[in-house]
Amino acid sequence: MSAPAGLDRATERSRDLRLLLAVLLTLLGVALTLVYLIALNAGAAPRLADLAYERLPSTGVQNPVTAVLLNYRAYDTLMELAVLLAALLGIWALGPAPPGFQRSGAVLAAMVSWVVPLLIVTGGYMLWVGGYAPGGAFQAGALLGAAGVIVRLAGDPRAGLPGEAAQRWLLVAGVLVFTLVGLGLMAFGAGFLTYPPTLAKWLILLIEAAATVAIGAALAAAYVGGRPPGPDARPTAEDEDALTPAQTPANPPAPPLDPRP
Amino acid sequence: MSDAALTHPLVLCIALPLLGAMLVTALPRWSVRLGILAAVATAAAAVALAATVWQQGTLHLMLGGWDRQLAIALRADGIATALVLMANLVALGISVYASGYFHDRVRVRSFWPLWLLLWAGLNGLFLAGDLFNLYVMLELLGIAAAALGALTGNRDAVAANLRYLLVGLLGSISYLLGVALLYTAYGTLDLGLLAAGIADSPQLLAVNAAAMTLMVAGLALKAALFPLHFWLPPAHANAPAPVSAALSALVVKAVFYLILRLWLDLFWPITGMAAAMLPALLGAVAIVWGSWRALRAERLKLLAAYSTVAQIGYLFLFLPLLAATPPGPARDDLLAALLLMAVTHGFAKAGFFLAAGLVQTNAGHDRIDDLGGTAQRLPATTFAIALSGSALIGLPPSGSFIGKWLLMQSAIATGQWWWVIVVTTGSLLASAYVFRVLSRAFGLEPTPMRFITDARAEVPALTLALVSVAVLGLASGPVWTLLGLSAAGVGA
Numbered sequence: 008m009s010a011p012a013g014l015d016r017a018t019e020r021s022r023d024l025r026l027l028l029a030v031l032l033t034l035l036g037v038a039l040t041l042v043y044l045i046a047l048n049a050g051a052a053p054r055l056a057d058l059a060y061e062r063l064p065s066t067g068v069q070n071p072v073t074a075v076l077l078n079y080r081a082y083d084t085l086m087e088l089a090v091l092l093a094a095l096l097g098i099w100a101l102g103p104a105p106p107g108f109q110r111s112g113a114v115l116a117a118m119v120s121w122v123v124p125l126l127i128v129t130g131g132y133m134l135w136v137g138g139y140a141p142g143g144a145f146q147a148g149a150l151l152g153a154a155g156v157i158v159r160l161a162g163d164p165r166a167g168l169p170g171e172a173a174q175r176w177l178l179v180a181g182v183l184v185f186t187l188v189g190l191g192l193m194a195f196g197a198g199f200l201t202y203p204p205t206l207a208k209w210l211i212l213l214i215e216a217a218a219t220v221a222i223g224a225a226l227a228a229a230y231v232g233g234r235p236p237g238p239d240a241r242p243t244a245e246d247e248d249a250l251t252p253a254q255t256p257a258n259p260p261a262p263p264l265d266p267r268p
Numbered sequence: 269m270s271d272a273a274l275t276h277p278l279v280l281c282i283a284l285p286l287l288g289a290m291l292v293t294a295l296p297r298w299s300v301r302l303g304i305l306a307a308v309a310t311a312a313a314a315v316a317l318a319a320t321v322w323q324q325g326t327l328h329l330m331l332g333g334w335d336r337q338l339a340i341a342l343r344a345d346g347i348a349t350a351l352v353l354m355a356n357l358v359a360l361g362i363s364v365y366a367s368g369y370f371h372d373r374v375r376v377r378s379f380w381p382l383w384l385l386l387w388a389g390l391n392g393l394f395l396a397g398d399l400f401n402l403y404v405m406l407e408l409l410g411i412a413a414a415a416l417g418a419l420t421g422n423r424d425a426v427a428a429n430l431r432y433l434l435v436g437l438l439g440s441i442s443y444l445l446g447v448a449l450l451y452t453a454y455g456t457l458d459l460g461l462l463a464a465g466i467a468d469s470p471q472l473l474a475v476n477a478a479a480m481t482l483m484v485a486g487l488a489l490k491a492a493l494f495p496l497h498f499w500l501p502p503a504h505a506n507a508p509a510p511v512s513a514a515l516s517a518l519v520v521k522a523v524f525y526l527i528l529r530l531w532l533d534l535f536w537p538i539t540g541m542a543a544a545m546l547p548a549l550l551g552a553v554a555i556v557w558g559s560w561r562a563l564r565a566e567r568l569k570l571l572a573a574y575s576t577v578a579q580i581g582y583l584f585l586f587l588p589l590l591a592a593t594p595p596g597p598a599r600d601d602l603l604a605a606l607l608l609m610a611v612t613h614g615f616a617k618a619g620f621f622l623a624a625g626l627v628q629t630n631a632g633h634d635r636i637d638d639l640g641g642t643a644q645r646l647p648a649t650t651f652a653i654a655l656s657g658s659a660l661i662g663l664p665p666s667g668s669f670i671g672k673w674l675l676m677q678s679a680i681a682t683g684q685w686w687w688v689i690v691v692t693t694g695s696l697l698a699s700a701y702v703f704r705v706l707s708r709a710f711g712l713e714p715t716p717m718r719f720i721t722d723a724r725a726e727v728p729a730l731t732l733a734l735v736s737v738a739v740l741g742l743a744s745g746p747v748w749t750l751l752g753l754s755a756a757g758v759g760a
Contacts, residue, residue, distance in 0.1 A: 042478040046453035048732070049472055054455045055337055062338065079338045082331045086392065089286060091384045093408060096293065100378035101426070166339045179290040186287050189279075199279040201333040234374075234585030 067207025069139035076143065077211045081200045085189070088181045095178065095225045104233030110162040119161045126154035134219050138208070144181075145214040148222025155227020165238045166227040171235045174224060181221030185214050212260060277317035278329050278342045281352065281391040284310045289351030289384035298376040300367050303380040307363035310387060314356035317570060321750070328397070337456045337546035341397030346750035347607060351525055352394045355518050355613040357735070358618045359387050361728035365622050366510040368724040369629075378419060379508075386412035386514065393522050394666050399447045399457045403440060410436035413519050417507040421627035435489060435499045442486025446479040459533060467537045480535045484527055484547070491523040493547065493584060494554035497577045501561075504573040509625020511560070512569060516576040517618035521610055525635040528606075531587060544587040551584025554688040563704065568624045568634035571701055572617065575660055578694060579613045585675060585687050593659050594684040604747045605674035611747075612667030612736045615660035619733030622654040626725050636704065640711030648726045657702035662695050667740030 059071055066074040094109045130150035137143030159166035168174050188210055189200040202210050288306020289390055292299045326345040370376045389408035396402045414433035418426045453475045454465040466476055494498040504512050545668055560579030565571040586606045593599045626649045628634040643650040659666035672691055679687040
């Protein structure tokens with residue numbers, strides 16, 4: 008009798024503790040909201056948005072968000088790309104990627120062959136449209152990354168990315184081009200990442216194109232979840248023959264625990 | 269600083285390690301050679317930066333050439349320059365050591381890109397003049413540090429560094445919340461403009477105090493201030509030796525630097541004595557608790573990690589003393605002492621960890637009780653441990669001796685005598701844990717026929733230890749000059 012009672016008391020205590028924690032966190036949230044409202048009402052300070060709009064014509068782009076990301080605060084964006092790369096290198100440092108899934112069946116393969124090119128084209132569109140409307144390198148890169156995820160789900164162990172050597176160049180493209188443009192501008196006397204207004208548009212487009220590739224590759228590679236498999240990891244036709252019984256070549260390779268009778 | 273400068277050392281200190289990291293990632297076959305090249309170039313840029321600051325005073329650079337509110341500022345004053353110089357010289361030593369430490373091809377290829385990214389983040393953090401940019405640097409630092417710490421790949425290291433990553437993220441988010449509050453209230457992220465805004469708006473005390481609490485608490489978590497230090501010992505003790513050195517000597521120090529910056533530059537109008545007392549009290553407990561745990565530690569690297577907890581505590585003791593000291597030579601002395609303690613610990617702890625790594629590699633373990641005969645087999649390494657140990661204790665010629673001396677002097681002068689007891693207790697405990705290691709190392713084992721010598725690993729460890737003891741102690745004058753330059757440049 009005593010053991011369940013003790014257990015009850017313990018669970019009761021942990022429930023009380025959780026309740027206390029919830030109350031405290033709620034109080035903290037309320038306090039922070041109040042402080043935030045005070046800060047919001049302080050609003051005597053001019054916000055940066057007006058100034059950002061005012062300077063927009065000399066940034067080389069018409070979309071204020073792109074102007075902030077690639078011009079006013081380009082240095083932040085450069086470092087964010089480095090953060091993304093660091094995260095991926097951290098994943099790679101932990102070990103090789105788990106083996107890929109089996110090749111997709113006919114239906115999925117057909118869908119993939121439709122969707123992936125569409126995603127890539129949409130990514131290119133997003134990259135271009137970022138100059139004057141919502142879009143840009145991060146959105147485009149996310150679409151490319153999604154394409155990589157789909158390709159990996161459909162059975163490609165490398166998520167559609169090239170071999171490790173080429174993959175490394177894709178991954179560093181963003182930061183490398185960004186830094187080189189910045190240093191190049193500095194060497195020509197303009198200052199680090201200070202674009203001359205006449206060239207700004209094309210330099211930003213160059214940086215964004217490289218960043219798109221790098222972001223897409225990094226997201227897809229992160230989904231692969233480890234160092235890229237070697238050059239022979241892509242399942243070949245012979246592998247698939249070995250996997251599927253010779254009698255049923257038309258059937259998609261069944262998952263091992265298929266409950267079909 | 270005119271715009272005509274073709275190569276601005278402020279930019280180079282950040283761009284060179286970044287560029288190096290990219291090349292090392294793209295060309296893994298040459299990672300060691302390219303990595304060393306990038307390390308030498310970055311350290312040279314840091315020396316050039318220090319020389320420029322020495323000649324011209326505080327440097328300021330608006331990136332992109334925009335208005336002050338829109339652009340991100342980089343700046344280097346005396347405190348930043350001193351720490352950049354320390355961090356880059358230590359990092360160069362660590363790089364040389366690391367070039368011979370890793371043998372496994374996969375480890376080599378994983379280490380160099382992350383290490384150079386960490387380095388770029390460190391320099392970026394020291395030189396940033398913008399609150400959001402500081403957040404980005406904290407992220408880069410946190411992710412690269414956790415990934416490097418897990419490089420040994422064993423279960424303990426991965427678990428400890430996963431915790432380090434999550435704790436670091438929590439700290440960063442708390443910091444970011446504070447940044448958001450300040451941006452909402454003042455509409456700028458530039459440190460200088462914000463400082464002026466906070467000084468001019470005492471009516472926004474609630475906002476300022478909430479932002480300060482969020483930011484300092486978040487950073488204290490990342491700086492491992494007691495009792496938020498729980499993540500540090502396992503993370504630092506289980507990392508590969510060069511990484512432990514970088515984490516303990518540089519990364520924690522960089523976060524403390526950020527706290528100091530916020531405290532002195534941004535929130536000075538609202539940080540009274542009462543606000544300074546809490547971190548200092550926690551620092552005092554950290555000194556005693558960290559030193560005690562170091563004394564009880566069974567492994568050399570765990571001892572060094574707990575010693576870092578204690579050494580960070582000393583830095584927090586300066587806050588109430590700075591609050592009680594009016595501007596003038598006494599306050600300059602105090603700031604210089606703080607800087608000397610931080611810089612000396614950077615060199616000493618890096619030297620200690622590198623030497624401990626050598627002991628571990630050669631003996632196959634780092635259990636302190638079984639270190640007998642180390643002095644006979646590894647004379648140079650043992651010497652490095654002894655030297656950096658004496659800097660950790662604060663024995664005379666070391667930089668921390670001067671730092672502790674000025675700290676105690678100021679504690680008595682401002683009537684806060686109780687800190688003297690804490691500092692003496694901490695120093696006694698530190699001598700106990702350092703001599704505990706040395707008494708084992710100098711066992712009565714017979715001298716072997718030949719010593720183990722490994723110049724590439726021993727020279728960096730020994731040099732760093734030597735700098736912490738001899739150079740910083742005997743030639744600490746430049747620290748005062750640098751601080752004087754920054755006071756003149758900021759005009760505070």
